[in-house]
Amino acid sequence: MLEYITSALGLFASWEVILALVIGVVAGMAIGIIPGLGPSVGIALLIPITFSMSPQAALVMMTAMYTTGVYGGSITAVLCHTPGTAASAATTEDGYELAKKGRGMEAISVVTVASVVGGIIGALCLILFAPMLGKLSLRFSALEYFLIACFGLLVVSGLTGKNRAKGIFSALVGLLIGCVGMDSITGVSRFTFGQMWLEDGLDSTPILIGLFSIAQVLILVDRLITGRGNTIVDDPSKALTGKRWEKGNAKKLSPTMMRSSLIGSFVGFIPAAGCSIAAWISYSMAKRSSKNPEEFGKGSAVGIAASEAANNAACGGAMIPLFTLGIPGSPVTAILYGALLMHGLQPGSELFTGAKAPTTYAIFLGFMFANILMGIIGLTMAKQMAKVCLVPNSVLVPIIVALATIGTFALANSMYEVLIMLIFGVIGYLMKIYGFEPAPLVLGVVLADILEANFRRALLMASTKGGLFAYFLTRPVAIVIVLVILGFALIPVVNALMQRKKEKVA
Template identity: 40%
Template sequence: MFSGLLEGFQSFFTFDMILLTVVFVVGGYIVGFLPGLTATMAVAILVPLSFSLSAEQGLLILAAVFISAVQGGSVSAILWNTPGTPASAALCFDGYSLTKKGMAGRAIGMAQISAFCGLMVSWLFLVTLSPIIAKFALKFSAPEYFAISVFGLSVVAVLCSDSLLKGVISALLGVLTATIGMDPINGISRYTGDTLILMTGISYVPALIGLFAISEVFRNAGAIIENPAALTHKDGGGKISRILPTMEDIKYSIVTIFRSSLIGTFIGSLPGTGADIASFVSYGEAKRWAKNPDEFGKGDINGVAAPQAGANGVCGGAFIPMLTLGIPGDAVTAIILGALIIWGLQPGPNLFVESSRLVNTLFAGFFVASIVTLLVGLGLANLFVKIDRLPKKYLLPCIFLLCCVGSYAIQNSIFDVFVAFFFGIAGFILTRYGYQGSPFVLGMILGPMIEQNLRRSLIISNNDPLIFFTRPISLTFLFIAIMTFALSVRNQLKKGQI
């Protein structure tokens, strides 16, 4: 393992890789800093650009933007009570309270340190556990992959929506969308309307760009039309005095940071979860374990450290199931998974054998990108505080144009542009009714895996469904999926939400 990691660092330390890391870390940080521009949106737009690079370089820039965007959202949350990304929402409670007390620098500094600790803890788990999981996963066959896919789908359907019913519907719509095209077993066309253009199915990337990027453009455009005054930023001027937290702050928060980093790594490794969930869970646990929980929401520094460490802990954790099992940990790694598939790489245990250099280079790049993100966050804090929000009436058309160009560039097909536009409208409408994009994406990604392995398993067992319950691994994952679903149903019934 260590020799492979050393090889990864040797492959990484070239001028091109270092330059790409610095450039895209800064770019991702700015994306996270600007409210409304999420990490998922940035990665979706960058996917077409990554295809012009080598697989190592393309994967690196996507990971760098992911890491830095999650961390960049903390600045606007602390300064203006406006989370740059959904993962930064929990920072508003205590971060903005500290800003109103004149301690914005203290809050920003603690957020950057906590984020770095979360990244390092998750990186250690990523490096040490991924090869072990991959070796274990080599024993998997069709029933095990089917069970894991169902587990991943059940988790995202339960956790990624306020309403269980809406989460399930969104996930099933994604699965149904994945069935468009050729039958993977019999080679028969399905739901194509007798058109050749749909024979290969709906392409991943245009659909993802539409769901996350174009729909976000529509939402921001709607905000401009409904309330132009809300886009005028009035807070956050001046110079930040102190950035680095004091030793007292570090001692006070070290246990919280470590616990939240572990929580974020664990939540990130669960298929279908995300940084926003991890940040709120970490915040809640920090408050539960606090000596003075009443101080939370009034400017407790642990209220900044906990959610940021948890959110960035997801970054490394989300790569674990994606690389080892081919199941993305969150929406961002779902997009990266789609990019890997288009590159001709199949995430899973064989990836560590057939593309070990790629994996080890990613590990090295993740480590260096984490350090660069910390330096950017600490070094450019004063610069960011002076930046007014870019006028969205100019920014949104540029983003929309990038989406169209990116969708077209994948296969040089105007049809893909219409696909992106369609999913953009669908995502905009569904979000307004409480349906989120993450369950749909996971359904679309896991749909082929569920169908193929279900049918292969039944072929192996001569149509005996007991094959899923007589194999320990598949039985375990199916049991967890059923229990997760059942507990969610029970909890929502108690709350009267069903």
């Protein structure tokens, strides 16, 4: 491997590849900021441009756009409560609250550092363990994907605040919304009410933008009308007076960033799991393991670090089955799969041996250096980006609405998507008023198809193996996932029992 990496450094150190890296990083950050677009749209637009480029330059540009697009979506999540991508939704929980307190620079810095750490660890996993982890992903069948989705749904219990009933209700509504459209197995239409545009189901992106962006716009308008403030921060005179990086943050956040990066890398390499699920799982685990869980949702830097390290690490993890097995587990990796084939790189063991190995490792090195360059730009521009908090709401609201509308319309060139965004914007506003969390609803929508389709496939497979329980006993990976789920579910019970014992002793 070392000789291939040495050869890869020679390929990487060309002006074409370096220029492609810079363009990919800057363009990825820009396109990630626009809600609804994200890296998948950006990479799709790049494909025609890269026809005449070398394979390493073309793929370095695309993978750089992938990771920085996820990061770019977190910038607006922090500053405007508008996640540019689904992977950035978890960051809104604490990032926006920190920005409201006038600590926007610190919030952006935590996002940047955590994203860089997560991205680098994801890249290292990609470089060092891709062939080995690729073989592990072959052991995943419909049953394992179903159990992973169940684990993601269990995360809801850590995102619901004090009223778990409301959070569970939101998640169930999300699962119901996810059932809209044509049944993937039987082909029967469900909850479409005769409308052809509902046959393909409801995309999670306009729902996400509506629940977070448009709902927040309505809240800002309400503040403006009632005279409770004309900017995001409560006291503009004290805004942006903090430091980029508070003393002690490195010691406080390092364990969370490392743990979340490893979680993100693992969840990312599981096809169909994705960056958003990795972010929510890491956020929930950070909250559960924290000594001060009450700080989460109120501007916790630990919460920001957990979600951001995970979603960028998941980018590297997602490319492991793509390069080793040719299994794209998300829209972005599906586009990258087409780009690999277009440049004569057939996924499989050939990419890691022989003449093609230096090109493969040059792409991986480019992915890692993209995260480093992203960090340099992000930290340098933190103060300038944080000034968004001082823009009057009367100016900020039209900009957010315009970006959200453009991004949503660009998904399918359809006004129906914009209509869905607006409807869920009103729903999100009402949810906020009555104390319901939008995060479980979004997670329910994202997981609905994965949960249902894989459960039914698992039942079909089990029917030929002597029943579901007998089939389950033959799947060691499934058994491990179930044990993890049980352990995760029992944590609150154990904590409650320990708390009672402490109270009795006192």
